Amino acid sequence: MATKILIPTPLRGYTDKLDVVEVEGSTVGELLANLTTRYTDLRKHLYTEEGTRRSFVNIYLNDDDIRYLDKDQTPVTADDTVSIIPSVAGGGWS
Amino acid sequence: MGLQPLVIRADADNRIRRHGQEAYPHECCGALIGRDRVVTEALALPNSTDEGPRRRFLVRPVDYLAAERRATALDAELLGFYHSHPDSPARPSRYDLDHAWPAFAYVIVAVEQATPRALTSWRLREDRSAFDEETVAVEPD
Numbered sequence: 001m002a003t004k005i006l007i008p009t010p011l012r013g014y015t016d017k018l019d020v021v022e023v024e025g026s027t028v029g030e031l032l033a034n035l036t037t038r039y040t041d042l043r044k045h046l047y048t049e050e051g052t053r054r055s056f057v058n059i060y061l062n063d064d065d066i067r068y069l070d071k072d073q074t075p076v077t078a079d080d081t082v083s084i085i086p087s088v089a090g091g092g093w094s
Numbered sequence: 095m096g097l098q099p100l101v102i103r104a105d106a107d108n109r110i111r112r113h114g115q116e117a118y119p120h121e122c123c124g125a126l127i128g129r130d131r132v133v134t135e136a137l138a139l140p141n142s143t144d145e146g147p148r149r150r151f152l153v154r155p156v157d158y159l160a161a162e163r164r165a166t167a168l169d170a171e172l173l174g175f176y177h178s179h180p181d182s183p184a185r186p187s188r189y190d191l192d193h194a195w196p197a198f199a200y201v202i203v204a205v206e207q208a209t210p211r212a213l214t215s216w217r218l219r220e221d222r223s224a225f226d227e228e229t230v231a232v233e234p235d
Binding site for chain 1: 155
């Protein structure tokens with residue numbers, strides 16, 4: 001079963017310029033694992049070297065942040081849309 | 095191979111500087127919209143940080159999506175983001191590096207005692223180890 005993942009502008013250089021990718025998986029975690037297996041260079045921008053997802057990478061299932069659902073265990077169906085949505089953060093010298 | 099210059103239209107350049115001035119002593123932030131490395135619009139966005147806006151900025155997902163939608167509506171691209179460094183140099187901090195996205199231009203305007211000064215642009219290296227500075231050219235609208 002394939003589910004759509006929406007790819008934000010800064011990551012499309014790693015997905016053959018595609019803004020939507022269809023990936024197999026029954027949970028959000030499986031989808032993302034399969035996505036980064038297909039497009040391996042994506043991985044370092046989504047995950048730290050320790051393998052945790054970077055804090056400014058937000059994953060939404062339809063309109064909901066998966067942090068408030070079952071995180072990576074959140075189930076998905078073919079009718080769902082998963083979105084990778086950036087937070088953009090930074091700041092001056094303190 | 096060097097990076098192509100980032101061209102910023104004069105109106106967008108003025109908006110970035112004015113936003114930095116108005117937000118002082120807090121950081122301002124916004125999106126850079128245009129095509130082919132030419133920024134034609136600087137879209138001001140709220141600084142939603144809860145870590146102290148004098149030294150941090152945050153564009154929330156909902157505002158990020160608004161910037162993507164604005165770019166699409168203009169038949170343009172989201173080229174990057176800008177923010178200000180109040181009383182701090184126009185160079186990316188370690189915090190900027192840790193939070194950077196690839197491919198985007200990161201424009202920084204230094205604001206010294208409420209007066210905009212240097213404006214620079216930076217791009218994340220592929221291995222995330224550092225930013226490279228890119229030349230900025232301000233051109234008439």
